Amino acid sequence: MAKLVRLFISARQQRLVSLVLGLLLFGLFVAAAALFARHEVVRLLVGESLPVLRPFADRADIAAGTFAALKSDVTAPPCTPEFDRQLRRVAYQPNRFNEFVYAPNGIVECTSSMGRFDPPVALGQPDMPAQGREPAMWVDRGLTFAGLNGLVGTVLHLHPYAIVLPLETVRIDPPGWMAMEVVFVAPSGRWWHRGGTPGVYQRYVASLRQQDGGLDTALRNSVCLLSGRVCVVTEAPLAALLSHGKIYVIASLVAALALAAWLARMARVMIVRRFAFESRFRRHLEAGSIVCVYQPIMHLHSGEIAGCEVLARWRDVDDSIVYPDRFIPLVEQAGLTRSFTRMVAERAHAELIEALPEGRKLMLTFNIFPRDLDAAFLCNVFGIFASASSRFEIGVEIVESNVIEVADAPLQIEALRAAGIRTYIDDFGTGYSNIQNLVALTVDGVKLDRSFAMAATGSVMARMLGHAIDMVRASERTIVVEGVETAERLRQLRAVIPPIDLVQGYFISRPLSAEDFAAFLVRHAEGFHELELVA
Numbered sequence: 001m002a003k004l005v006r007l008f009i010s011a012r013q014q015r016l017v018s019l020v021l022g023l024l025l026f027g028l029f030v031a032a033a034a035l036f037a038r039h040e041v042v043r044l045l046v047g048e049s050l051p052v053l054r055p056f057a058d059r060a061d062i063a064a065g066t067f068a069a070l071k072s073d074v075t076a077p078p079c080t081p082e083f084d085r086q087l088r089r090v091a092y093q094p095n096r097f098n099e100f101v102y103a104p105n106g107i108v109e110c111t112s113s114m115g116r117f118d119p120p121v122a123l124g125q126p127d128m129p130a131q132g133r134e135p136a137m138w139v140d141r142g143l144t145f146a147g148l149n150g151l152v153g154t155v156l157h158l159h160p161y162a163i164v165l166p167l168e169t170v171r172i173d174p175p176g177w178m179a180m181e182v183v184f185v186a187p188s189g190r191w192w193h194r195g196g197t198p199g200v201y202q203r204y205v206a207s208l209r210q211q212d213g214g215l216d217t218a219l220r221n222s223v224c225l226l227s228g229r230v231c232v233v234t235e236a237p238l239a240a241l242l243s244h245g246k247i248y249v250i251a252s253l254v255a256a257l258a259l260a261a262w263l264a265r266m267a268r269v270m271i272v273r274r275f276a277f278e279s280r281f282r283r284h285l286e287a288g289s290i291v292c293v294y295q296p297i298m299h300l301h302s303g304e305i306a307g308c309e310v311l312a313r314w315r316d317v318d319d320s321i322v323y324p325d326r327f328i329p330l331v332e333q334a335g336l337t338r339s340f341t342r343m344v345a346e347r348a349h350a351e352l353i354e355a356l357p358e359g360r361k362l363m364l365t366f367n368i369f370p371r372d373l374d375a376a377f378l379c380n381v382f383g384i385f386a387s388a389s390s391r392f393e394i395g396v397e398i399v400e401s402n403v404i405e406v407a408d409a410p411l412q413i414e415a416l417r418a419a420g421i422r423t424y425i426d427d428f429g430t431g432y433s434n435i436q437n438l439v440a441l442t443v444d445g446v447k448l449d450r451s452f453a454m455a456a457t458g459s460v461m462a463r464m465l466g467h468a469i470d471m472v473r474a475s476e477r478t479i480v481v482e483g484v485e486t487a488e489r490l491r492q493l494r495a496v497i498p499p500i501d502l503v504q505g506y507f508i509s510r511p512l513s514a515e516d517f518a519a520f521l522v523r524h525a526e527g528f529h530e531l532e533l534v535a
């Protein structure tokens with residue numbers, strides 16, 4: 001899941017996702033357009049086929065009418081002169097065929113044409129046996145049996161009569177982009193060309209056989225009548241279609257491309273909006289996504305670990321850890337400062353109670369938002385540590401420049417002290433730090449901004465470190481020097497007289513998980529003596 005989410009977080013991946021989406025959509029639209037075009041072409045093929053089939057349907061109707069007339073109008077005993085007269089009467093009726101054969105059970109006994117032959121003659125096996133209302137049918141049958149030597153025709157037989165039809169072929173003139181063939185098809189699969197372009201039917205049958213494999217280069221269709229006996233098979237080669245419909249093809253491609261590009265762009269905008277850091281943070285800011293780390297704070301001279309500063313991190317939806325500089329301003333903007341501080345305090349409490357060795361007394365300092373310098377609220381939040389009050393000494397850090405924006409800051413600080421919560425001015429020496437504020441705010445301690453201790457030896461900032469320490473010491477507050485990154489700086493701080501109280505920085509330790517902090521405490525139970533090791 002985290003991997004999937006990561007896809008949507010980085011700008012490069014977002015671009016890639018939108019590109020892939022665009023291509024997929026383009027493919028989808030082209031496929032949809034191709035399906036629609038296929039449907040339309042098949043509709044046209046059917047439209048061209050039906051008029052070609054109509055004469056065959058008409059002939060079948062005439063045959064049916066003729067058989068009915070023979071049955072009702074010919075009543076004389078078979079093959080008598082009267083029978084012959086009656087046959088001819090039917091033959092002269094309008095819209096009737098006129099070549100009849102009396103052939104009960106397929107054995108020819110006499111005909112209407114008076115041809116010379118020696119009855120009885122068996123018609124033999126039909127090419128298409130009678131089926132439902134359809135008569136049995138012989139295609140291109142030699143007509144010798146009816147005395148019509150040398151002629152061939154189609155014979156229809158519906159007991160006891162047979163009708164002889166002349167050889168029938170059709171002329172068809174399809175549009176240039178398609179080819180057409182008319183065939184008679186027997187249930188056995190045998191077929192007879194009746195008109196159009198030879199080969200179309202064969203290719204159609206071949207394409208049906210290989211339907212599951214291979215690319216067909218033409219659209220094919222067949223429309224059949226009379227229980228599948230007469231079929232019009234049509235074929236539209238793709239090349240002909242593309243060249244015939246060039247304009248439509250180009251217009252469809254351009255439209256598909258434009259629509260896909262637009263949708264992919266919209267999707268990207270939505271992804272960017274949804275997965276922008278700000279919205280991810282707002283959606284997923286909850287107790288479970290807060291990570292606490294603990295940076296040891298050391299008594300400078302004894303090396304004893306006095307406690308730690310609790311620092312918050314946020315676990316992003318892709319499981320990466322985000323530093324506070326990115327999200328603290330968002331917490332403030334969203335007005336979630338109080339619930340955020342509560343979540344940090346509760347998580348730290350749960351982790352430390354679990355991880356720390358019993359009986360170890362520690363100072364814990366928390367960063368609070370300036371607007372939350374409210375003793376009632378803070379006592380309530382940090383009250384969870386009260387049951388373990390003998391174990392933890394709670395302090396809150398607040399940037400001095402912001403404290404002065406809280407009208408009754410001195411009162412709140414006093415109330416906190418009364419409740420056993422210490423206050424520290426954080427990042428002293430930056431921004432609007434001012435000695436008057438230091439005097440007015442009765443805080444317990446001052447944390448010197450880390451830029452002093454981190455400054456290169458001999459730099460202006462490094463030289464100012466001593467003055468900043470003097471200034472804070474004059475106010476009789478506890479001094480914490482942050483940002484101690486080197487043994488040399490620690491040694492320099494140890495040489496300062498009168499002595500500095502507490503130090504914090506990467507040289508002592510980076511912020512640690514609760515388990516690592518507990519292990520750190522065990523490792524340095526006798527005090528932090530790395531300096532001696534370095535020396």
Ligand SMILES: Nc1nc2c(ncn2[C@@H]2O[C@H](COP(=O)(O)O[C@H]3[C@@H](O)[C@H](n4cnc5c(=O)[nH]c(N)nc54)O[C@@H]3COP(=O)(O)O)[C@@H](O)[C@H]2O)c(=O)[nH]1
Pocket residue numbers: 295309310311312313323324325328344366367368369397426427447450454482483484485504505506507511
């Ligand atoms: N309201 C809240 N603010 C919080 C909370 N957790 C953190 N913060 C504030 O975010 C700022 C950045 O904090 P972070 O990235 O955790 O950095 C801290 C230390 O890692 C860093 N530090 C400590 N020692 C050194 C060092 O030797 N070198 C070095 N380059 N950096 C070091 O300093 C940060 C601690 O700063 P401070 O708070 O001033 O003591 C920071 O401003 C936090 O206040 C929170 O839960 N609530």
